[in-house]
Amino acid sequence: MNVFYEESGSFKTGSVVSKTDASLQVDTQHGKRVKLKQANVLLEFTSPLASFLDEAHVLAAELELDFLWEVAGSEEFDFDALAVEYWGAKPTPLQLAATVMTLASAPMYFYKKGKGRFKAAPEEALKAALAGIEKKKREQAQIDAWVEELKAKQLPDAIRSPLMSLLWRPDKNTLEYKAFDAASKATGLAPVKLAREVGGIPSVPAYLMAGFEMECFPKGTGFGKYAPATAPTDLPAAGVAAFSIDDAATTEIDDALSVTDLANGNKRVGIHIAAPTLGVEPGSDIEKLVFARLSTVYFPGDKITMLPDDVVSAFTLDEGKPCPALSLYVEVTPEFEIVGYENRIENVEIAANLRHHTLEPLFNEDTIATDPGVDYPFKRELLWLHDFAVAREKFRGKYDPTRPQGVDYNFAVNEGKVSITLRKRGSPIDKLVSEMMILANCEWGRQLGEAGVPGMYRAQSMGKVRMTTRPEPHVGLGVPQYAWSTSPLRRAADWVNQRQIVSLIRGEKPEFAQGDAMMFALLRDFDATYSSYLGFQDKMEHYWCLRWFGQEGxxxxxxxxxxxxxxxxxxxxxxxxxxxxxxxxxxxxxxxxxxxxxxxxxxxxxxxxxxxxxxxxxxxxxxxx
Incomplete structure (x- = not known):
């Protein structure tokens, strides 16, 4: 006697060796002896064991599923009962085996309800399942067609549009991803290399920019709609002739300087910072943009500004116009000792926007050491400010003329060609501007700290730089505290600090109080985002360095x-x-x-x-x- 049984979802046959009411000892057709529960046996037969399963499979392939489903009815049934309906009054063991194998292999048509028991799927469920199968077939056919195109180094139009998303932030459920992934595996090329092979990457900068925007600007780099900002017109006039010093490409001019002779023989240095917060309400559309972008992004050949162009234009310290400014006035003796500070919120007349490329040939280490007698705008003020800057550097304990100076690099990209030029670090221009900004950031940080008003500080100890809302030393700069406050057009940290400083000057409640959760969230987000932006700048500069090797041979x-x-x-x-x-x-x-x-x-x-x-x-x- 032979048996046909189900085990672990598979149908098998065996020859009975011994039998009890509950179980059987069976030799399988492969010679292995197994113990079966009687409940697993579906039928007994006497025909040859070796060919039974193969013949049953052949017969099952001939059954008409649709007809089986039609005659099954809506109630649960035993497979042998349905076999009688399909084959006639006395189905053979092969016909019975073929029937149950067919039922079990078609879960869309028949739901399994127990050993040998099934129920026909409702008509709507069956139609939906069959439609799903047809859809999958069509989708697979489309995937296969795209794969063949990609293997032939042709980029399908349907994949061209989402290609950058496929490379940087793929949705693995899309047909386009499945096709591209399959083609990548078939060709043995990494996805980005396959994209290059099929002409999907117009340029490396465009490819890198796409990835950066998806990570940091998922909604795009446009600003959308926002209520405009208006510079205040009722501020008192500063009564000084201020000048800025920036490179030629700078449009967000945050800072300017002035020097005034006082009757007591001292000089008053004005450090004037653009004041966009004076024309932008807390919580406004523009401030939301600031807190979303957190910084301007710089990279060779372009930038993504923190503020819209019209806002920058309204508050940048442009030559020839009075500009809203937060000014720190520092009274300095002839021996370069600071004897007083004063804060003012005012309109500052910008007399000149000096640019590095025109100023540096006239104002440099050589012309300072040996004056050739050539005049240039603000020469007297610049020379005095340089001496004051040296004194400030000595005061911070960072003056060491014997230490070799490093260099900075300027990238200029024009029609795909890059120019990389060196600029010696620590030049008189750099020293002058950086020392005045350090002075302002240190002093305003001190004032915020003493007043118990939180700000955004950069602190450094044990070689690690971090951000904090309370004043802490910055060992690298040699200052007791350092609150970024001098670039509010370009950095959210400076924007926040300017709001806090203005409230302190005016005696108003600050926008952010001690322990404010929003302040901590902004500080955390700014630190992470600023680092991410710098990482992208480094990546783009690295690319243009590689491009330079090929360009210059x-x-x-x-x-x-x-x-x-x-x-x-x-x-x-x-x-x-x-x-x-x-x-x-x-x-x-x-x-x-x-x-x-x-x-x-x-x-x-x-x-x-x-x-x-x-x-x-x-x-x-x-x-x-």
Whole structure:
């Protein structure tokens, strides 16, 4: 005697060795002896064991599912009862096995209710299930067609539009993703390389920008609708001739300076900061934009501003007009000792917007050391401010003329061609502006702290920089506190601090009180977002450095050793690791050969050629660490 039974969802056959009321010992067709519960046996048969299952499968394939479903009715049934309806009065064991196998293999048509028992699916449910199957077939056919196009290096129109989303933030449930993923696996190309092969990446900057916008500007970089801001016109006039110093591309001019001779022989230095908060109400549309964007994003060739152009235009410290400003006046003796501070909210007349490229040839270390007698705007004020700046640097304990100065890098991108120029750090212009801003940020931070008004501070201790709402020392700058306050057109931290300082000056309730949850949330978001923006700037600068190698046809270049296998490429803001370097000292110069550049993947590979010399160079805090 043989049995046909179900085990773990599969149908099997075996030859009965022994049998009780509850169980059986069975030898399977593969020679294995198993113990079965009587309840698992669906039928007994005497025909040959070896061919039974194969013949049952063949017969099951011939059954008409739709007809089976029609004759099944709406009530639960046993498979053998339905077999009688389908085959006739006495179905054979093969016909019975074929029937139950067919029922079990069609869950859309028949719901399983127990051993050998089923129920036909309702008509609406069956139609929906069949429609779903047809949809899946159509979708798979579409996926297959797209895959073939991609393999042939053709980009389907349906994939072209969402391509950047597929690369940066894919929705794995979409047909487009499934097709692109399948094509990537079939071709052995990483998704971004496949996108390049099929012409889906017009340029690397566009590709990088798409990823950045999806992460930081998911709704786009436009500002949408907002109530406009109006600069106040009823502020008292400052009565000074102020000037700003910025590079040629700067449109968000946040700060300006003035120098006034006092009757007692002292000088009064004015540090004038653009005051957009004077024309923007707390909680307004524009302030919501500030708290959403948190900073201007800078990168070679372009920028994404924190504020709309019309707001910037209304409050930037443009030449030839009075501008709303928050001013810190500092009284300084001839010995550069500070003897008094005064805050004012006023209109400041901007006499000139001085630009680096025109000022630096006239105002530099050489012309300060040996005056050639050439006159230029605000020469007297600039020379005195430089001496004051040196005194402030000494006061902070950071003056060291023997220390080698590092460099900054300026990127200019024009029609896809990049120019990278070096600018020596610590020039008279840099020193003058930075010392005045440090002075203002330190002093306003002190005033906020003493008044118990929270602000956004940068603090540094034990080599780590962090943000806090209370004044703490910034060891790197050598100041007891440092509250970013001098760039309110470009940074939300400065915007918040300006609101707090204005309330302090006016004797009003500050927008943010101690312990304000909103202040902590803004500080956290600003810190994270600002770091993210800087990371994107670094990534874009790295790309343009790679582009420069190809553009200039550079195959060999020198680098300066920092530590271990880390080097800094000379003339570029690029650090990289060179595996297998010989023993080197910090500051050793080496020659490197360019082996491979992949601009899309932001990769460059060098080979060590040899040592060429040694230089003493200033290292950044990151490199020192």
């Amino acid at each position: 550079v195959s060999e270049i020198t680098a300066t050793h920092i530590k271990e296998d880390l080097v800094r490429i000379d003339g570029l803001p690029m650090r990289t690791r060179i595996p297998g370097l010989p023993e080197l000292n910090r500051g050793d110069q080496i020659r490197l050969q360019v082996i491979r550049i992949d601009e899309l993947l932001l990769e460059i590979e060098f080979r060590f050629v040899g040592k060429v010399g040694h230089i003493e160079a200033e290292l950044s805090e990151e490199e020192e660490g």
